[in-house]
Amino acid sequence: MISYSRGRWAPFWVSLTFAAVFILLRIFYRLVFGSFSWQAIGQAATLALPFAIVIVVCGFLSALIDVRKLLPSMSALRYGRSIGTALAIALSSYPTLIHQVKLLSTARTLRGIRSRSAFLVPLLEHTIERSVALAAAMDLRGFGAGKPSSPSGESAIELKNFSLGYDGKQVLNSITLSIPAGEITVLTGQTGSGKTAILESIAGLSQHFHNGHVDGTLTVGTLDRNATPPRLTAGLIGYVAQDVRLGFAAATAREELEFGMRVSGHTRSEASARAEELISQFSLTGFADQPIEQLSAGEATRVAIASALALRPRILLLDEPLADLDSDARRELVNFLSELHARDQLTIVMAEHHIHELHSLAPRWLSVDSGELNEGLWNAGEVVLPPRALPVVGTDEAFSVTDVSVAYGDRTLFSEVSLSLHVGEVLAITGPNGVGKSSLLSALTTSSDAGELLRLVPENVSSLFVAETLEEELAKADLLAGHKNSGLTAMTFWSILAIEESPELLSVHPRDLSTGTQAALAIALQLSWKPQVILVDEPTRGLDEIARTAMAEVLRCVAETGTAVIFASHDRAFVSDLGCRVLSLDKGELVPIEVDA
Amino acid sequence: MIARLNFKNVFVIAASLLAVCAFAWPLFATALPQHAQAAVPVVVFALVPALIVVISLLLDGAVSSSKTLALLGLLAAVGAAVRIASTGVGGFEAVFIILILGGRAYGARFGFLLGMLTIALSSILWGGFGPWTAFQMFAAGWVGAGAGLIPGRITGAADKAARRREIIWLIAYGVLASYLFGALMNLWFWPFGVGPETSISYLASGSLPDNLARFGIYTLVTSTLTWDTVRALTTGIGLALIGVPALKALRRAKL
Numbered sequence: 058m059i060s061y062s063r064g065r066w067a068p069f070w071v072s073l074t075f076a077a078v079f080i081l082l083r084i085f086y087r088l089v090f091g092s093f094s095w096q097a098i099g100q101a102a103t104l105a106l107p108f109a110i111v112i113v114v115c116g117f118l119s120a121l122i123d124v125r126k127l128l129p130s131m132s133a134l135r136y137g138r139s140i141g142t143a144l145a146i147a148l149s150s151y152p153t154l155i156h157q158v159k160l161l162s163t164a165r166t167l168r169g170i171r172s173r174s175a176f177l178v179p180l181l182e183h184t185i186e187r188s189v190a191l192a193a194a195m196d197l198r199g200f201g202a203g204k205p206s207s208p209s210g211e212s213a214i215e216l217k218n219f220s221l222g223y224d225g226k227q228v229l230n231s232i233t234l235s236i237p238a239g240e241i242t243v244l245t246g247q248t249g250s251g252k253t254a255i256l257e258s259i260a261g262l263s264q265h266f267h268n269g270h271v272d273g274t275l276t277v278g279t280l281d282r283n284a285t286p287p288r289l290t291a292g293l294i295g296y297v298a299q300d301v302r303l304g305f306a307a308a309t310a311r312e313e314l315e316f317g318m319r320v321s322g323h324t325r326s327e328a329s330a331r332a333e334e335l336i337s338q339f340s341l342t343g344f345a346d347q348p349i350e351q352l353s354a355g356e357a358t359r360v361a362i363a364s365a366l367a368l369r370p371r372i373l374l375l376d377e378p379l380a381d382l383d384s385d386a387r388r389e390l391v392n393f394l395s396e397l398h399a400r401d402q403l404t405i406v407m408a409e410h411h412i413h414e415l416h417s418l419a420p421r422w423l424s425v426d427s428g429e430l431n432e433g434l435w436n437a438g439e440v441v442l443p444p445r446a447l448p449v450v451g452t453d454e455a456f457s458v459t460d461v462s463v464a465y466g467d468r469t470l471f472s473e474v475s476l477s478l479h480v481g482e483v484l485a486i487t488g489p490n491g492v493g494k495s496s497l498l499s500a501l502t503t504s505s506d507a508g509e510l511l512r513l514v515p516e517n518v519s520s521l522f523v524a525e526t527l528e529e530e531l532a533k534a535d536l537l538a539g540h541k542n543s544g545l546t547a548m549t550f551w552s553i554l555a556i557e558e559s560p561e562l563l564s565v566h567p568r569d570l571s572t573g574t575q576a577a578l579a580i581a582l583q584l585s586w587k588p589q590v591i592l593v594d595e596p597t598r599g600l601d602e603i604a605r606t607a608m609a610e611v612l613r614c615v616a617e618t619g620t621a622v623i624f625a626s627h628d629r630a631f632v633s634d635l636g637c638r639v640l641s642l643d644k645g646e647l648v649p650i651e652v653d654a
Numbered sequence: 655m656i657a658r659l660n661f662k663n664v665f666v667i668a669a670s671l672l673a674v675c676a677f678a679w680p681l682f683a684t685a686l687p688q689h690a691q692a693a694v695p696v697v698v699f700a701l702v703p704a705l706i707v708v709i710s711l712l713l714d715g716a717v718s719s720s721k722t723l724a725l726l727g728l729l730a731a732v733g734a735a736v737r738i739a740s741t742g743v744g745g746f747e748a749v750f751i752i753l754i755l756g757g758r759a760y761g762a763r764f765g766f767l768l769g770m771l772t773i774a775l776s777s778i779l780w781g782g783f784g785p786w787t788a789f790q791m792f793a794a795g796w797v798g799a800g801a802g803l804i805p806g807r808i809t810g811a812a813d814k815a816a817r818r819r820e821i822i823w824l825i826a827y828g829v830l831a832s833y834l835f836g837a838l839m840n841l842w843f844w845p846f847g848v849g850p851e852t853s854i855s856y857l858a859s860g861s862l863p864d865n866l867a868r869f870g871i872y873t874l875v876t877s878t879l880t881w882d883t884v885r886a887l888t889t890g891i892g893l894a895l896i897g898v899p900a901l902k903a904l905r906r907a908k909l
Binding site for chain 1: 707710711713714715717718719720721723724725726727728729730731732734735736739751755767771774775777778779780781782783784785787846847848849850851852853854855892895896899900902903904906907908
């Protein structure tokens, strides 16, 4: 649809076309609004030449001068720096934006929406989310502070009766905590319990970026955090946000590292030298110059950590770094953090659900519950119900497909995959990240002759949402699926979530719902078509333990209605707890396997 | 209002007025002595880019916070994507929706910069730099700025009716701006766009009413009835369809 790189001389060719059209138009006007003669044609063309030449010269010059290369120097100007930086952000974020446009238009097709303008609103919503994440990342790197002050060696963190509230809503309740320098601390707890708020408060974002109301004291090293904005501690604190991709400004990992250095006030040569250093130190060489949206979750997280450590901070804060990773990538990242800690004696504080892999770091465990802090691990055991058995599988075949193949460029992801499924059956497809599970699901979705039989729920579920409130979203789904005002989608939604209908929740913006509820909503939206099979890509992405159990229950409920479920997941524990049929995608083939947690 | 009229804003308005004069050069140049007339287009072509630089420097301070900057950059990228993606029938027209919404949500200065940067970015990405680029940047900037200046702007919480009213204002503005944009872009280009010896040609020795009449016909038949109408329709319908939720989405970001 839109190509980003069009070759160096493209502007010149464009200008030639413009010049030709310009001359033709002049001749046309002369003939239509003047008198007709062959002489007039020649005269009109000759008189049009000077301006046509100006057009071509402009095109030639813009082909000759690569503005993209000039832009980074603009942010070093004394005047016009802001606009230069804005233009640089616009240019470098363009490819990822185009990627997002493609995702959203795929989602539009998946939901059966025909109107083209319908996805402009979700695109704007995504743009706002990205702007806020990017702005926070820039502040954390010292944007607008000039040269980052050389940090003091002090990296202990001290909270005394620290409370935080947003718009009158209390998020953290009188927390007292002392983290000595060089220690690893892990915050555990349910989604929304306040783990992120603690990290953001230590980083200064809560107080100075999100304009939260604070009480009590928070000291980082010798600094009063409540009085020191993030930009002044860029050299002391490195921050890795939860959704790292949202905060990326650049088109490649190398440019992202350079952008971070430039934002903190370093010169172009310093920035590229440090980026080179980080690329080799963090083993990013293999993908440093690839389009950043094509990196795997593990690779993207490594880039974000490298970028957070670019200014050699003494404190590293990580918000759920393991969330999107498969088990191999998790182990790799934990080993990496352990080496980093051993070498630099960093103070590390992280929030994480996946505690299993973290035991090897021997961290100090803390648990956060409704804004209160306690020593020790958060125990979900009391609230998590044991999984119920899946419903009995029907005898009728719901779906079968033979010989599906997908190639990606010159690489074959899988060839001649065959698969059949019974009514009410649940099937898991496992395999590490990047093996082609998502491609298999979308290939299956389009493989069926009767397209209405299968419905796909993509991995980034929020891309399916087009309405302003949950209520409108559910009504819209009824409308799209051709049973307007039936309330069917709403009924499906509440029953798979297994909760009472809540008027309070109905008025919430779909993007503001919790991750687990968003996933359930996406499934309900796609169920409104009454498909024989529903395909779900990574249903447990970003879910904590309670939400994961709830998701298992959602899938069970769906199967109970007779709809067969195929889901792709790298979450082995989830798959094994569910106790369904499992196929593993391995070297382009689907093989049945047994999974133990 | 008086507080907002600080010296920078006065300069921005003055520079904008100067730029309007530059756009309208065919109407003034005839009043000059004959030997000076040839120099006018040259002066205009130098003046407009210079004014772009001046206004950029004056407005630079208005977007110095990281949030505004990131928003400006990313929205300009959205605008450029819409412009490049929708080249063809209806062309460049859908961009107006983004410019008007951006200017409305974040104010006139932001809107002006958004218009300028959107044109600059799409020209860089797609090619199509030409003598017209600086003029386009100005005209698109005014479209964005105007959306922030017209009345009925919602600042706090508002009911559905108020939001609808605001969109009706914006649709009216969008239609008007579509035609004005076309007329302005035609005005400076007119003496180049049409050669001599036609009934719609610019007359260097003609009187102002005579030239205005000729320009009127030129702009009416070459763009008002065609491109400008397509643009007005695209913008109006687009704003009617997505205006309310899009503005709500943009206002979710607290600057």
